[in-house]
Amino acid sequence: MADRYLSFTATAPGRFLTRRLGLPQPAALSRFSPERPSLTGGLAHLTAGKTIVGDLAAVLSRTGLPLAAADPAADPAAVVLDATGVRDVDSLAEVHAALHPVVRSVAASGRVVVLGAPLDPEDHHQAAVQQALEGFVRSLGKEIGRGRTVNLVRLGGDAAAAESTLRFLLSPKSAYVSGQVIAVTSEGPERSERSDGSEGSDDWSRPLAGRTALVTGAARGIGEAVAETLARDGAHVVVLDVPQAEEDARRVAARLGGTALALDITAADAGERIAAELPDGLDVLVHNAGITRDRRLVNMPAERWSSVLDVNLASVLRTTDALLAKGALRPGGRIVATASIAGLAGNAGQTNYGASKAGVAGLVRALAPRALAGHGVTVNAVAPGFIETKMTAAVPLFIREAGRRMNSLAQGGLPVDVAETTAWLAQPASGAVNGQVVRVCGQSLLGA
Numbered sequence: 001m002a003d004r005y006l007s008f009t010a011t012a013p014g015r016f017l018t019r020r021l022g023l024p025q026p027a028a029l030s031r032f033s034p035e036r037p038s039l040t041g042g043l044a045h046l047t048a049g050k051t052i053v054g055d056l057a058a059v060l061s062r063t064g065l066p067l068a069a070a071d072p073a074a075d076p077a078a079v080v081l082d083a084t085g086v087r088d089v090d091s092l093a094e095v096h097a098a099l100h101p102v103v104r105s106v107a108a109s110g111r112v113v114v115l116g117a118p119l120d121p122e123d124h125h126q127a128a129v130q131q132a133l134e135g136f137v138r139s140l141g142k143e144i145g146r147g148r149t150v151n152l153v154r155l156g157g158d159a160a161a162a163e164s165t166l167r168f169l170l171s172p173k174s175a176y177v178s179g180q181v182i183a184v185t186s187e188g189p190e191r192s193e194r195s196d197g198s199e200g201s202d203d204w205s206r207p208l209a210g211r212t213a214l215v216t217g218a219a220r221g222i223g224e225a226v227a228e229t230l231a232r233d234g235a236h237v238v239v240l241d242v243p244q245a246e247e248d249a250r251r252v253a254a255r256l257g258g259t260a261l262a263l264d265i266t267a268a269d270a271g272e273r274i275a276a277e278l279p280d281g282l283d284v285l286v287h288n289a290g291i292t293r294d295r296r297l298v299n300m301p302a303e304r305w306s307s308v309l310d311v312n313l314a315s316v317l318r319t320t321d322a323l324l325a326k327g328a329l330r331p332g333g334r335i336v337a338t339a340s341i342a343g344l345a346g347n348a349g350q351t352n353y354g355a356s357k358a359g360v361a362g363l364v365r366a367l368a369p370r371a372l373a374g375h376g377v378t379v380n381a382v383a384p385g386f387i388e389t390k391m392t393a394a395v396p397l398f399i400r401e402a403g404r405r406m407n408s409l410a411q412g413g414l415p416v417d418v419a420e421t422t423a424w425l426a427q428p429a430s431g432a433v434n435g436q437v438v439r440v441c442g443q444s445l446l447g448a
């Protein structure tokens with residue numbers, strides 16, 4: 001279902017009228033395309049406090065964005081503010097001093113990325129002001145407008161460990177990711193480690209070359225977009241979906257040069273069946289299959305509860321456990337599960353769905369350190385907000401309109417936005433991103 005309001009506000013009379021009425025002004029977002037792979041414009045590298053990361057300038061220069069002067073006339077496409085050294089309220093003032101003059105001139109669909117440090121439990125002044133950066137970033141995200149995004153990356157180690165993250169956030173691929181706080185550790189980059197000891201691809205445009213990815217629920221919707229994006233990045237993709245959707249799964253697989261696998265993920269032996277299908281193992285596992293069976297709790301029969309919990313949570317737990325136990329995920333492997341903002345913020349009529357998706361976030365946070373230590377595998381989640389799919393097209397008009405507009409970008413996201421975020425987490429170079437739940441929601445007003 002096309003977003004007609006977005007098209008209307010893109011016209012001169014539409015813009016005039018909606019401005020006069022004080023209505024939301026969604027900007028047309030610039031997304032990745034092979035013709036326009038990067039932001040157009042320069043990058044301003046600013047610092048607040050005394051930086052604690054040495055190699056940041058080198059990493060930023062590798063993004064390919066030309067360095068722009070930190071003055072408003074430069075109209076940068078991106079601003080990176082290194083606030084890792086902010087330790088007290090005085091140095092926090094340097095965040096204001098650095099961004100205040102330049103923020104107005106950041107180009108439409110531009111990026112502001114603030115770099116912070118992990119909170120120091122021994123120093124409550126440092127912890128206070130580093131936490132303050134979250135409130136700052138989320139507030140700026142809500143006021144900046146014009147399709148611009150604002151995110152915070154907490155660097156636990158050197159900037160090189162965050163290269164894949166910075167490249168993602170400073171590119172059109174992160175168009176619908178805003179107001180997020182992403183922790184990047186110094187541990188386990190596992191950059192290119194493969195089971196055969198060979199180097200992974202250093203090619204940033206095909207980072208998954210030579211890798212195998214399995215996406216559940218990939219016959220349509222977000223899963224199909226994830227499969228497409230992982231294939232674009234070089235992966236051989238296994239398109240898993242229920243037997244009833246086999247024809248669609250085959251069509252998607254054929255288009256992507258991948259393989260279809262007709263399997264109900266709730267089958268007790270689903271993990272074993274996947275492992276049998278992929279005797280050489282796999283590198284990327286995307287738990288995308290999900291269902292909704294909405295009803296308020298007072299009207300919800302047990303069957304609606306259990307079917308949602310089974311597809312969205314129990315099968316994710318079961319197949320993850322089975323595949324890890326069998327060593328089917330190769331070292332350097334990546335698990336990306338699909339949560340939802342409904343699981344983080346709660347949603348009326350979705351106690352079953354909200355519980356299942358919050359469960360996914362819990363699974364990710366608890367399993368991540370152990371999966372990395374035991375198997376060299378990272379575990380993260382994407383939490384989509386309002387995404388334009390068949391599922392959301394079926395939502396009644398007024399609820400749909402509210403869902404679309406109630407975020408900082410004043411529009412719904414596209415399946416490709418979730419797919420790009422998944423593809424970033426799936427990269428060999430994203431080994432220092434672990435246990436994160438990244439919302440792809442245009443900074444939805446729902447939830448924290």
Ligand code: NAI
Pocket residue numbers: 216217218219220221222223240241242245263264265266288289290291311338339340341383384385386387388389390391392
């Ligand atoms: P969709 O309904 O269009 O596609 C889901 C796919 O999963 C379908 O192809 C379906 O056949 C498959 N599937 C369902 N049960 C399965 C099972 N037992 N075994 C194997 N495959 C199964 O849904 P959509 O919108 O693409 O959502 C994808 C994921 O994103 C889901 O986990 C959903 O909860 C989540 N999500 C979607 C949002 C949205 O706005 N569309 C918002 C937040 C989360």
